[in-house]
Amino acid sequence: MKNTGYIIALILLGYGCKFNDSATKTLPIYGNKEPVTKTVDGKQVTDTVYQTIPAFKFVNQYGDTITEKSLNGKIYVADFFFTTCPTICPVMHRNMLPVYNEFKNNPDFRILSHSIDPKYDTVPVLKKYADKMGIAGNTWWLLHGNKDATYTIAKSYLVAVQEKNAQENYTHDGFFILIDKQKRIRGTYQGTDPAEVEKMTADIKILMAETDQKAAK
């Protein structure tokens, strides 16, 4: 009799562990990785080093300079668009709007929309677009930069996109790319598909709850 009690307790404990397991769900890390061996306290340890987004420099809709340092301690989503785009961009930003509204009061979250048409999309044009979209503050930055810089950064995001979808072109496929506080790629989502964007919102919450994200400054 007594034993049955223990067994039940053990089973419950087991369930408890499983439960915990799903509560501490984490997102995969995308991009190239390489093992790096170093010596810590006289012992050899091998760490995996993941690809990170390289340094960059753009200007946002307020005319402020935005670099990788502006994103220290932030989780962010990046995409590519241009203000006069007649095809998928209105769909992407219609889908991005709920993401903006969900996280706009979180100081550790950003959205970066890179314009791929720097000639037309000057800072005042981007500001006007932001006003018409009804976005204010610093949550959602619309970025102006020279074409080379934009394509270079796109390529560093592209790695993750390619893992999913080798043939297609990032700028015209409307991907949303999720980057963590360590500047690693944690997810890519089809920005034209409301269901995928909902999944992204759920993933952002999972990411925010990860221990090394909470700890990162």
Place this chain on the structure above:
Amino acid sequence: MKTRLIVFAFMAMLVIAASCQNDGQIEFNRFYSNGSVVYQAHCQNCHGAKGEGLQGLIPSLTDSIYLKNNKNTLACQLNSGLKGKITILNKEFEGEMPASKLSPLEIAQVLTYVTNSFGNKLGTINTDRVNTDLAKCK
């Protein structure tokens, strides 16, 4: 025997129901359902699945009064594009809609769809109407 009778009665009912619809209703249905296909392919990305538009960038298609007042020029707005200030549901827009590459038939279909969806009810805009309107475009 019994099932055949039921099937026959059902067919007869269908035939009667179909002939009850007058020609106008049939024309409307044809334009409207084809129009929804044109809408999905050529308009929905900007104006949205429910004609809701996009914030202050793209106007909604739910302003029945605007649509009614401009019924004769909507074909031109699609054919040549639309630019400049317009007021939709008391909100000012100043954007640019690119010219569509639709045929007069497709314009008639999509306009019938738009002006009878999203809470609008303006009846059929047929191809003759569209051709007449297009001839008068500025």
